Amino acid sequence: MFARIARLRFLAPLLLAFPLAAARDDSLFTSSVTYCSPPETLLIQQFDIAYFAKNQSIWFNISAASVDSNVNVTANVMLNVYGMHPVNFTIDLCSLFSGALCPLPMYNFTGSDSIPLPSSLGVSGKIPSIAFQIPDLEAYAQLSLTEVNTGVLKACVQATLSNGWSAHQVAVEWATGALALLALLSAVCYSFMPDALAPFRLFDLLYLYQWTASTALLDLNYSSVYRAFATNFAWAMGLFSASATSPIQLSINDMRHLTGGNMADATGDSAVALVNRKLSPYNAIASSTLLQTNQLASIGIENLWASSNMTSGNYVSDISIASVQELSAAGDVQLVTPSSANILQAGVPIYVNSVGIATANSFMTVFLVVLMIAAVLLAVLSVGYCVLAAISRYGQRKQGYIADRYPSFARAWLLRICLIVFTPVTIFALYQWTLKDSWLSIFLSVILFLAVVGYILYSIVLVHRLARRSTPFELWARPDFLASHGPLYAIYRSERFYSTTPLIMAIFVKALFIAFSQANGIVQVVAILVVECMVLASLLVLRPHKSRGADVLATYLAITRVLCTGLMIAFVESLNLGAIARVVIGIVIAVIISVAVIVMFINTLVNMGIMKLVPGRYRRRPGATPGNLDAEKGADLNEKDWRPRNPTPERNIPLDPDVNQPYPDSPSQTLTDHHSLYSEESGSTTLGSLLPQRWSIQQSQPSSHSRSNSQSQYSSSQSNYSPSRSNYMSNASSPRQSVPPSPLRTQSPSHSRQPTIDEHPPFP
Known part of the structure; x- marks a missing residue:
């Protein structure tokens, strides 16, 4: 009967993502007790019961009173586990103890004891081991007393069951809070640098926490394990755990x-007691239609009580005292029916009352x-x-x-x-x-x-x-x-300065649907999914960040939000998805969010500069140093391949002729063909510059044609030259126009040596 629950054992590796409570005895115990109908015959002040798998015994602590006389009742016991009913039987109390309970005696009963269960019941074979390990077990037991003659329901009590494991842990709250404090200190240290990433990652981290908490505020039938996981981040919303x-x-x-x-x-008790009975952990409406009459004549109740009178003391010693004290916490019993005013609906009411x-x-x-x-x-x-x-x-x-x-x-x-x-x-x-x-x-x-x-x-x-x-x-x-x-x-990049505005608008729109659409969960989850998809699309299209790594991180977080929101469609109440399937989906979503938190933790350490302590992280290149890389990393330029300080230009750059001029060895070594060094048609310059006219006169056996060409070319250059910065910049920016030499600077004939190519390396 627990075969479907046993399938959850395959999810055991996923549960490693949850830092659960310390090891304890395998047990099932009541976590809350409520009336499921107005009490008429039986009044209960306290009802604590626990089953220990170690020795197959039951411990109970009950305080009750019968107030009606001449009432003959039958007792129905029903167990609901993830929407299934593995146990559902009815006992005629008049047939027990030689009719001592028919009619119900009018007296107060207060007692606490431990009872060993006979092996004939086979309880250990009906409860798989996974039931003691899965966090936030969704199970409850219901006891109904029905009058024999009239069929009127005289008393109904529901007790939710727990195994002590939960996805909500104080250690997780402290761990996430410590990470936020670390990010805050890093943001303060780097906040004097406007381009530093640490202050922005503080917002990203806290927004991840807040978004996780906000996903549990919708009108959906969440699994108990995911609702408990989301309460770990309630402090990021300003909802610190409190007591009544x-x-x-x-x-x-x-x-x-x-x-x-x-x-x-x-309420001072667990909020689970007031949850709407259509939602987890109940997964069913408490009504008489669920009660089936299965007479169990051979249950051996008389032998059970007889064995308890003889050996109950031996069984208490086998169970730790701390476990027994922890189990006795059901508290006051409240009346919760579908028409009760104190019932907690899905969304904000259940979430905030859970803390x-x-x-x-x-x-x-x-x-x-x-x-x-x-x-x-x-x-x-x-x-x-x-x-x-x-x-x-x-x-x-x-x-x-x-x-x-x-x-x-x-x-x-x-x-x-x-x-x-x-x-x-x-x-x-x-x-x-x-x-x-x-x-x-x-x-x-x-x-x-x-x-x-x-x-x-x-x-x-x-x-x-x-x-x-x-x-x-x-x-x-x-x-x-x-x-x-x-x-x-x-x-962001300068042309994408507006990229924060879509995110702020998305947060505001989601808040509108969370606050004003509490009565329709399908509208909430679909609208929020559309908003998250639009945010993801804007990141993929705009790629607003300065570095590729920042774009990848923002896109990853957006994909996480889209994926988790899409999976939450399974929690829509009208779909009537099975409880076990919802538990699996809730665990998957929790694991995805846990991975995102780990990624943000690593990113926080990187932004703090802790990766500088890792040896061998620099990839050496000629002319580059680790300091250059650190400067580029600090300026958020890690997407660019860092280069030496004096890189080789990728194209020809016009040079200032006053800076780089050759020195001829003799006056005879002059320019004979000015087209080889300066050409308006080619639009480029070579090493050196045009010589003044007096150098061309001293050429050996000059031709009149070449001399006239040189003079005309030089005079034309002088007439077109303007010493202003604007003309120089315009000439340098044009690929079709060369920069003429300055007429104010001439070469001295005293230099007798031509520089070698090593002394004046040419620029490409």
């Missing part, structure tokens, strides 16, 4: 209730976190400015120059912070408008939304206005403007 007794959450509750808020506060934050408190939590970040930024910038101002007063010119540029540096970091908090602020501010819970929360959401979005739009308008009025090159020609608004365009 957290001072911050209690303060937000008081504020909401005093300003017209009437939504429920966060201990009430649905109505989500925006206010983000608001307080943004205020804390703004306060820290203001404090750090103030201290830094005071230090630089104090140093500049003691004659340090360099520090004084930095202090003059410090306001631009501060504005740049304010812009970076706005870009970082843009995703959570837009999502939860817009979502707060749909709740209509507290007028003060709505007012604060409007203020924060306008502040963050307004400053980003203001900076974008300034960048586009300057580029339109002059040229895009002007954006890099103004150091102050580049230092203050560089986070929007400094990483």
Whole structure:
């Protein structure tokens, strides 16, 4: 019956991507308990039960009371595992214990014990080993008491089961937070260089975290393993894990209730207990249609209780005390039905309650976190400015120059912070408008939304206005403007300065669908998939970055978003995809995102310059040094093949004749054919320049024809020559026009030696 679940054992290597909890005893235990119908006969204060595979025993801790008299009931026990029902049987309580339970006695029952299960039940053969290892098990047990004569449901209790393994781990939160802190320190160190990559990679890393968390905010039937994985990145959205007794959450509750808020506060128990029964981990509607009457007369209940009275103490000693204490955490029992007001729907409600934050408190939590970040930024910038101002007063010119540029540096970091908090602020501010819970929360959401979005739009308008009025090159020609608004365009090529704008628009459009389309998951996922495909297409067409490596990284992250969003179509509730298939897809998406995080970790180390410590990373070439390569890498020119400092030009370049002129050995060694050295038809020059007229007169046996040609050619050159820089630059830029020699410089006949070719190497 668990054959389909056993297929998940082939995914065991993938689970290595999750740093799960420490090793513990293989067990299944209740993680939450709720009423699935209004209690009439049986009241339960506590219900904890666990099965240990080590010795095939059951440990329980129950506190219940029967309040109705003369009630004869049958008990139905049903086990739902990933939408399947491997266990579903009904017991007539009147046939047990010689009728002692018929009618139900009216008394309180409180007890805790460990019971060994008889081997005749064959429980160990019905539960595969994978059930104790797969994280975030989707299973629950349901106990229903039905009156024998009338068929009225007298009591219904549901208990979700867990094996102790989960994709949500505190270690993952700390690891991702440490990586973000490392990227932040690298960004601060390199932020004085506008073209440095580290400040931009900080935004890319945090946006990857935020996007991962936002993928779990849609109205989809996620598998429990993916929802738990996505909560590892809730802190990047400003949703730090909290408890119902957290001072911050209690303060937000008081504020909401005093300003017209009437939504429920966060529960102290697991949010899984309040999840809609159509969604994971329930995967079914709790109703009487699922109950089937399968009488099991040979279950041996009497022998089970008899064996527990004799040997229960021996079984407790085999199980660790820490395991038993951990399992006793079901807490208070709440009533959850399809018509209950406290039921948690898919999307934002389930996600934020999974980290201990009430649905109505989500925006206010983000608001307080943004205020804390703004306060820290203001404090750090103030201290830094005071230090630089104090140093500049003691004659340090360099520090004084930095202090003059410090306001631009501060504005740049304010812009970076706005870009970082843009995703959570837009999502939860817009979502707060749909709740209509507290007028003060709505007012604060409007203020924060306008502040963050307004400053980003203001900076974008300034960048586009300057580029339109002059040229895009002007954006890099103004150091102050580049230092203050560089986070929007400094990483891109000059003709692609606008490439940040499509990304910001994409984030805003996705926030609109997340906030305002909570009732239709298929619209959300399809719209977001279209937006992600458009972002990917823009990167492939524009290739906006200065280096090929940066384009490859941005394209890889965009492909990751497109691929994962496309796979999430399987979570659409109307498709009714099987629970096991959704679990597999959720694990695949989690692995893809984990690989992207590892790639960003390596990229962060590279941008910090740690790769310089790796020996043998430089490829030696004649005339080049590792310093040259480092300079090009720092300027984000790693896509170009680095060359020596004095490269051989790829084409003929007109030369200044005043710089390179030959020295004849004697007056007789003069130019006899000026067409061999200077020709207007060829449009090129050779080594040397035209000699003055007095050299041509001293030629041995000159012909009148050649002399007249030389004089006419030289006089023509003099008449056309202009010593201005504009004429020289125009002549140098024309391939069909040569640069005439300067008439102000003549050669001295005192030189008696012609330079060799080694002393004056010709340029091609």
